[in-house]
Amino acid sequence: GEREKEHGITVNAICPTAFPHVGEEEADAMSQHRSEWVERKKSMPQDIAEAVVYLASEAGRFVTCSALQIREVKRTM
Known part of the structure; x- marks a missing residue:
């Protein structure tokens, strides 16, 4: 509200989400269709x-x- 704004206080949230796992079957299917391959980078605490x-x-x-x-x-890719 206005009081927080007046004192330079900001309120935010950080929402880490779950990251899907690529299973063996999905990895095999993806490797067969290189044009559809998606590289996934997992989130790190950093x-x-x-x-x-x-x-x-x-x-x-x-x-x-x-x-x-x-x-x-x-x-x-």
């Missing part, structure tokens, strides 16, 4: 720590009332 540092830093001073979701990264 990813969450970096989000916390950002929100607590001067760079994150205008971010408030936000829920920052930490999700897996999917890249098509």
